[in-house]
Amino acid sequence: MLIQLCYASTRKDHQELLQDLSDILTTAVRFNRLHNINGVLYYAHNSFFQCLEGEKEVVEQLFEGIKKDKRHQDIILLSKKEIPNIQFSDWSMKYVQSNKGVDLFFKAKNYEYFQPTKLNETQIVEFIQHLLDAEEVTLKKVSEDAEVFNSSPKGYKRGYISYI
Numbered sequence: 001m002l003i004q005l006c007y008a009s010t011r012k013d014h015q016e017l018l019q020d021l022s023d024i025l026t027t028a029v030r031f032n033r034l035h036n037i038n039g040v041l042y043y044a045h046n047s048f049f050q051c052l053e054g055e056k057e058v059v060e061q062l063f064e065g066i067k068k069d070k071r072h073q074d075i076i077l078l079s080k081k082e083i084p085n086i087q088f089s090d091w092s093m094k095y096v097q098s099n100k101g102v103d104l105f106f107k108a109k110n111y112e113y114f115q116p117t118k119l120n121e122t123q124i125v126e127f128i129q130h131l132l133d134a135e136e137v138t139l140k141k142v143s144e145d146a147e148v149f150n151s152s153p154k155g156y157k158r159g160y161i162s163y164i
Helices: 017-035 056-067 100-108 121-133 139-151
Strands: 002-011 038-044 047-055 072-082 094-096
Touching (some): 002 056, 017 038, 017 056, 038 121, 047 056, 047 121
Parallel strands (some): 038 094
Antiparallel strands (some): 038 047
């Protein structure tokens, strides 16, 4: 049986944000390819939203592991449901960077900023569709951004703008 599981969490101040994102995506892509899991990850305002799709037992086991990840806290299961097919079939883990479209989506729902824990079932479905349609940021891009950030003693180099 295929399921879709969506959760939100708060980022613990573990290491550098870009390095954490790079590590999370690298691990997710590798693990998900091996276990036929698909999904999407979104991060903004110190919060993660992740949607995982795959066989029930595998997704539930993965979620138990995620709950133990020290980079997350306040993990909240937003939705878990049986699905007829995988929506994120093109991605083992799609990453969507913080963007104006998501800001507008949340403002249209009367939220000041990205607050995934406030979404109801209908809004989660709408948000997932928004993420499906959004431009993907590649793992290579996230890794390059992490290198730029980590190579500069004061963070970002002059002129470099982060959209995370």
